[in-house]
Amino acid sequence: MKLKFCGLTRKEDIEAANETKPDFIGFVFAESRRHVSDMDAARLKEHLDPEIKAVGVFVNDEPEHIAALVRDEVIDIIQLHGGESLHYINKLRKLTSAPIVYAVRVETHRDIEQADKLPVDYLLLDTYVKHAYGGSGKTFDWSLIGEVDHPYFLAGGLNESNVQRAAQTGAYALDLSSGIETDDVKDIDKMRRVSALVKGANQ
Template structure:
């Protein structure tokens, strides 16, 4: 069964929602502006999080020291790299922590996905490419024909919501789906929307 990640949690209220509804993963964002949280806030939220739910730290071109600090102090259980991190960066990060690594790919074409497979991450996360240089979180979907058949387990992101989720999962059979703006109302996580998408995925 496809797993579910709810990304961009910022409030204790968000934690209460997920503790009740039990997605498989949640995401703390340590980059950008809109959903970014401090290390202290992440520590507070993680302490309140049901231990059955894995916390994923989302980073864009961050320092190895910062990422490994959060990972080795178990503030995050999984690392998600959303910037221009290369194979050497990932290899160096593995020397500092044994946490699993997700590498996000901004899908421009099928070649961009094939190239990302060479980076030696544990999972790829396929997100929508943006001409404006954004590192994800665009809320738009991409052409699913670009997903290679031999990709293995991957996370699928980019414009997912209750309206399109069922069809997209049927079409692509991803290891996990990753939602953020698709479960928000006015920029805040919405309990009913989270509940709905979890029901759709687990039907």
């Protein structure tokens, strides 16, 4: 069971990640209160433990921009959060070989089935909230997941009270953002506790 801490914006967040050792961290390039600029993300990446992979989160961004961030080693993995089309994914594939995570806002199992056919490396299963592309802090009904061919990240409302249960869903990785925050700021104590719980679930 792998672990991703998403929405890191400050040097202190990176230091907390280096201590708590998630497998992935996320930089949000899409419009969000956790948005980071290309320059800020590049500066933060310089301080990140090289064993931790950086994921860039995008909503219908220009494929050329995403490929440039991979090429400049600001990000290692691409996360698409805007329901991007097959045509878009194919264009991105021509520009970069970086792994692609495709986010699905789950209302029914059919949402997952459709995304499962796409030529991506991972799915990310998140809670469907109207007019929102993620970061809702709400869980969805995990019994909707069923069979999934792609390895998947599980997101949406995860925190220290439910990560052990989430670890039993068959997810490849758990993805937390608001669940490791206090007053909208990353909280190292919560990060430590979640990291310990997930590592404990792996034993």
